[in-house]
Amino acid sequence: MEISETRITLMEKPNSRLRAYASITFDNNFVVKDLRVIEGRSGLFVAMPSRRLQKPCPKCMTKNPLRAKFCSQCGAALEVAVIPQGEGTSSSEHRDLAHPITTEFRNYLQKIVLDAYEKEKANPTPKAKSTSKESPAPKESPAPKEESIEK
Numbered sequence: 115m116e117i118s119e120t121r122i123t124l125m126e127k128p129n130s131r132l133r134a135y136a137s138i139t140f141d142n143n144f145v146v147k148d149l150r151v152i153e154g155r156s157g158l159f160v161a162m163p164s165r166r167l168q169k170p171c172p173k174c175m176t177k178n179p180l181r182a183k184f185c186s187q188c189g190a191a192l193e194v195a196v197i198p199q200g201e202g203t204s205s206s207e208h209r210d211l212a213h214p215i216t217t218e219f220r221n222y223l224q225k226i227v228l229d230a231y232e233k234e235k236a237n238p239t240p241k242a243k244s245t246s247k248e249s250p251a252p253k254e255s256p257a258p259k260e261e262s263i264e265k
Contacts, residue, residue, distance in 0.1 A: 117223065118142045120230040124238060133158065134234070136227045146212050147227045152229045158231070164208040201238075235251050 119139035125132050134151040146165040168177040169192070176187035184191055214220040 115219075117139050117226045120226055122230050122234040123228075124234060132229050135161070136230065138223070138227065149227060151227065158228055160227045162210045162213045164210045167207055167209055 173184035
């Protein structure tokens with residue numbers, strides 16, 4: 115399986131470790147979006163797309179974050195959830211949607227994405243302007259005439 119295309123969207127948020135989002139295409143047939151390029155303690159790394167784990171409220175069945183004490187919909191008290199894998203770290207509240215199985219493929223994927231990130235950072239592509247045509251502002255209709263009512 116080869117990575118046939120890599121797209122990088124640079125992020126410029128102050129006080130954030132997030133440097134870019136990436137989308138990769140495998141064999142011109144399958145796309146994985148929302149990979150993140152993050153500045154870690156020992157340099158850049160690629161984080162896989164993930165979602166936050168949630169639990170349903172027993173009263174109204176609305177999904178709530180694992181650490182929530184009360185339902186965001188009905189306000190009912192929620193049981194303290196046992197957070198899987200880890201000791202209460204924020205990473206244990208998220209689950210990868212897609213990830214490499216082998217270390218060899220993870221290293222390959224990370225190298226391709228980080229190389230594309232460095233290339234994009236050195237020569238940023240101009241942001242695409244919206245191609246939708248703006249409709250002209252509606253013409254103002256004349257104010258209704260006030261008619262005097264005679265009695």
